[in-house]
Each structure stands twice: as structure tokens, then as C-alpha cells.
Amino acid sequence: MESGPISQIKQLLDQASDLREKLSNADRHQLLGLTDALINELQRPDEAVFRLTFNQPGHYLAIRLAIQWGVFDYLGGVGEPGKTSTQLAGNAGADQRLVARFLRHLAANGTIRETDLDTYTSTRLSSSFRQKFYKDALVFMFDDFYNVGWKVPSFLDSINHRNPADIDNGPFQHANDMPNKSLYTYLNEDAGMGQRFGGMIQMYNAGKPFFWEDGWYPLRDRLVQGGPKSDDEVLLIDIGGGNAGDLGILRKALGPDVKGRLILQELKHIVDSADQDGYEAQIGDWNQAQPVKGARAYMLQHILHDFSSDDACRRILKNIIPAMTPGYSKLLIKELLIPDRNAPWALTSLDVNVMQSLSGQERTEKQFRSLLESVGFKVDGMWGHPDAIDVVIEASLA
Ligand SMILES: C[S@@+](CC[C@H](N)C(=O)[O-])C[C@H]1O[C@@H](n2cnc3c(N)ncnc32)[C@H](O)[C@@H]1O
Incomplete structure (x- = not known):
């Protein structure tokens, strides 16, 4: 017999797709905030640090590789039959033992679903990752931008921890050792990066109205x-x-x-x-x-x-x-x-x-x-x- 809180949360989870459709956006966001707060309250500090430092970077790496290996495309939409790691690795032209490790990590984080021994199927999220602009956004933030975050502390050291204000010489330029040029100039010069950046903007705008639509700016x-x-x-x-x-x-x-x-x-x-x-x-x-x-x-x-x-x-x-x-x-x-x-x-x-x-x-x-x-x-x-x-x-x- 499960304890009260566990069965309550499971009931809520069972209703999630219904709630997603029926709740107003504001209520849905409030519920998301409450679930985040619940995690923060339930986990111990060592678990929080472990999640932040091991799990989240590893999860993003797994998504990045899965895009490269065509995992999300090959798994297809929700409801399609599962694929084994051997099939997914064969499709990717990669070592089965390698691909299987990242599939496990994706499933551990709920990005794909494990349906049987070494067999995986898509989720609502992974099936969305087949869209080009999501791929571009995910690859942009990983390949073109991840390194910038690592270098923010040393950049701030270099400007005595003032609020950064120089568009042509900020953390991006510091991380890439490319001074005196705005990000926009790089996007112009590197067509692939420009396109991936565009995907990120599309991701940001997805699901949101245009500013002239009903209920916004008249x-x-x-x-x-x-x-x-x-x-x-x-x-x-x-x-x-x-x-x-x-x-x-x-x-x-x-x-x-x-x-x-x-x-x-x-x-x-x-x-x-x-x-x-x-x-x-x-x-x-x-x-x-x-x-x-x-x-x-x-x-x-x-x-x-x-x-x-x-x-x-x-x-x-x-x-x-x-x-x-x-x-x-x-x-x-x-x-x-x-x-x-x-x-x-x-x-x-x-x-x-x-x-x-x-x-x-x-x-x-x-x-x-x-x-x-x-x-x-x-x-x-x-x-x-x-x-x-x-x-x-x-x-x-x-
Ligand atoms: C942050 S993006 C915003 C794009 C768009 N307004 C939006 O909200 O999605 C900034 C845009 O300004 C353009 N841009 C950069 N420097 C510019 C300049 N000096 N004059 C006009 N546009 C510029 C870039 O090409 C880029 O598309």
C-alpha cells in the first residue's frame, strides 16, 4: 500500500494531460512552480548538488547526442512501437554499447520512455524534438553557447565584477577569444550558427501569441x-x-x-x-x-x-x-x-x-x-x- 502523498501525486500525474488542456496558462504555470517547489523541499542538499552538477549537464549532453544520432527522428511520434538500442545505434552508425548508455540516461530523465528491456519509445517531448527549430535551439545553446557560461566568472574577474555593458566585448567574446565584435556580426559571418540562433528565437516564440492578437496590444x-x-x-x-x-x-x-x-x-x-x-x-x-x-x-x-x-x-x-x-x-x-x-x-x-x-x-x-x-x-x-x-x-x- 502506497503512502498518502505518493498516491496523491500519482493521481495528479494521471490527470496531467487533462490538466494541461483545461488549466489556464497562469494556473498551469502556478502548478509547475509548485511542483518545482515540492522538489526543492523534498530533496536533500547533496541530492540537489548531484542533480545540478551530474544529472542536468549529462541529460543535455544526451539530448545533444541523440539529435546527432537521429534518435528522436527514428523513434517517431508518440504511440509508435519501441526500438531497441541495437536498432537505434544501427540507424546512427554508432556503437550499440555507447548509444545504450545515453538512451538509459534519457529515459531516466523522462525524455524518452523505456517500454521493455533495452527498448525505448518516444514521449510527447522527444517527439517534438523532431522539429527543426527545437533541434537548432538545442544545438545552438550546446555547441555555440555552453562554453560562454563557463567563462563568465573569469570574464567578471577581468572587469572587476562590474555589470557587463560592452556589447562587443562581453562574456561571449571573452569565452571565444574573439574581441571587438558583436554576436550579431558572428551570426552574420557564420551561416550555420545564424540559422541555429534563429531556431532558438523560434523556440522562444513557440506557443505564444503575436502582439497584435486579441487580448494583447489593441x-x-x-x-x-x-x-x-x-x-x-x-x-x-x-x-x-x-x-x-x-x-x-x-x-x-x-x-x-x-x-x-x-x-x-x-x-x-x-x-x-x-x-x-x-x-x-x-x-x-x-x-x-x-x-x-x-x-x-x-x-x-x-x-x-x-x-x-x-x-x-x-x-x-x-x-x-x-x-x-x-x-x-x-x-x-x-x-x-x-x-x-x-x-x-x-x-x-x-x-x-x-x-x-x-x-x-x-x-x-x-x-x-x-x-x-x-x-x-x-x-x-x-x-x-x-x-x-x-x-x-x-x-x-x-
Ligand atoms: C535580439 S534580436 C531581436 C529580433 C526581433 N526583434 C525579435 O524580437 O525576435 C536583435 C536583432 O537586431 C538586428 N540588429 C543587430 N544590430 C542592428 C543594428 N545596428 N541595426 C538594426 N538591426 C540590428 C539583428 O540582426 C537581430 O535580428
Whole structure:
């Protein structure tokens, strides 16, 4: 007979797929937080250290190798018959004894499921890992980024433990012994790495709404109303908007009746590969004065978090201000807002990540308000969404 708590948790586990579908996103996250807290309360310190130092790095290594060996592809979707380590190793062209060791570790962590002696089948998670953007994200963080974390302590020693602020000379450059170049330059020069980075951004956006969707930023009320009356005018410029093609999706969502151009301003390699379906792409540099005057909205999505220095952010904002028409143009910022208290790990981990990659920093609401007010903006509103972790901040010239 199992003890009370064990059977209670097992009952909860049996209901998990139902709960996943039925709970609101906020409740689902609360439940996840509680299960993390339960683990923290139940495990002893030696177990916690063992898990952190042995299990988690080994688990990530096993996932990285399984991607390389085609394990997740070969296991297929949930419900497909299991495969033996001999079959999986044969498919990978690798030693069966080697592959079997990592399969065991994947199963020990629940990434795949052991169905019989030396036989494994996929889980919901491993079957998702067949998608290219998950593979790219997992390989990017392992191959291109893991080493950066190891070198943060020695990097911080080298700058006397100040808050990193130089985008071209941060932990990333220190770890790779490649000074004086931003991560973006490397992504441009190394196409494979650029593509893997893109996969990581896609992973970050997966399952989250677009900022113009219902329940988030009321774009029609705030920008379309009172906005462009002809297609010569500009509705929105996405500065450093990336390569995910969001503007093309926005154009379709707006439909043909909404007037105004959508413009992506980006680095040359992104402009070169942009499909420009429903939007225009032009080479842009936030370090230069904004060339397009009088747009309805100038957008910075995940740009200001690249800079921990408020002065660097002010320089970017001051390059936009002269192009804005007072009383008409708006500034849109889409970023994380770190709460003053009890920040969740999804936000704090991104803060650590932007520090490692770009010497950047996520900000609190108070920090954003004072940054924007310091260059003459007033904040008109902030909009969040229960299924997103970003917030849209709208500001105009005061
Ligand atoms: C952190 S990514 C954000 C991408 C996108 N806005 C998003 O939210 O997913 C920053 C983007 O800025 C672009 N970028 C880097 N330096 C730039 C510059 N000086 N001017 C304009 N874009 C730049 C990069 O190519 C990259 O796509």
C-alpha cells in the first residue's frame, strides 16, 4: 500500500494531460512552480548538488547526442512501437554499447520512455524534438553557447565584477577569444550558427501569441485608427525585427483595408533573405538617425535588452525621436518586464542569457519608465497577455 502523498501525486500525474488542456496558462504555470517547489523541499542538499552538477549537464549532453544520432527522428511520434538500442545505434552508425548508455540516461530523465528491456519509445517531448527549430535551439545553446557560461566568472574577474555593458566585448567574446565584435556580426559571418540562433528565437516564440492578437496590444484601436490614410504612408517600422517574417503575418492579419506600409529595418544578411511578402525590408542601423520620417509607429522588439547601459539605449531612442511626428507617431517597445518581487525563472534566465550573449539586461517597469522619460517620452500604456511573457509598451513624445 502506497503512502498518502505518493498516491496523491500519482493521481495528479494521471490527470496531467487533462490538466494541461483545461488549466489556464497562469494556473498551469502556478502548478509547475509548485511542483518545482515540492522538489526543492523534498530533496536533500547533496541530492540537489548531484542533480545540478551530474544529472542536468549529462541529460543535455544526451539530448545533444541523440539529435546527432537521429534518435528522436527514428523513434517517431508518440504511440509508435519501441526500438531497441541495437536498432537505434544501427540507424546512427554508432556503437550499440555507447548509444545504450545515453538512451538509459534519457529515459531516466523522462525524455524518452523505456517500454521493455533495452527498448525505448518516444514521449510527447522527444517527439517534438523532431522539429527543426527545437533541434537548432538545442544545438545552438550546446555547441555555440555552453562554453560562454563557463567563462563568465573569469570574464567578471577581468572587469572587476562590474555589470557587463560592452556589447562587443562581453562574456561571449571573452569565452571565444574573439574581441571587438558583436554576436550579431558572428551570426552574420557564420551561416550555420545564424540559422541555429534563429531556431532558438523560434523556440522562444513557440506557443505564444503575436502582439497584435486579441487580448494583447489593441493595434487597430491604437495605431490603425488615426493612422495612415494611404499606402504611401508608413504604419509600422520594425527596427531590428529579425528574420521570422512577423510583418508578413501582420499584413495578412490586417487585411487589405488597412492602409500603410510595414517596413523591416535590419542588417544586410537578414534583408537579403527577407521574402518581403506583404512588407518591405530595408537595411537599417539603429546607431544612425532614423531615415523614415513620420511613421505611425516605430517598434523595438527585444532590442533595448541588448544594452545594459541606459546611455546606449538613450542613443538608440534619440536616433528615432527626430523622425517622429509629435502627436501622431508612437514608439512601441516589446520586452520582458522583470517584476520587482518574485520574478519567475523564465524572466530571470533570459536576463542572465542576454548578459552572457550581449552584455545586455532585462528591465523592470520602473527602469523602463525612467529610461523613456529621460529622453522626453511619456508612457501611454503597457499591455501584457496571459500566454506571453513580453509586454508591449507604447510611448509618445511628451
Ligand atoms: C535580439 S534580436 C531581436 C529580433 C526581433 N526583434 C525579435 O524580437 O525576435 C536583435 C536583432 O537586431 C538586428 N540588429 C543587430 N544590430 C542592428 C543594428 N545596428 N541595426 C538594426 N538591426 C540590428 C539583428 O540582426 C537581430 O535580428
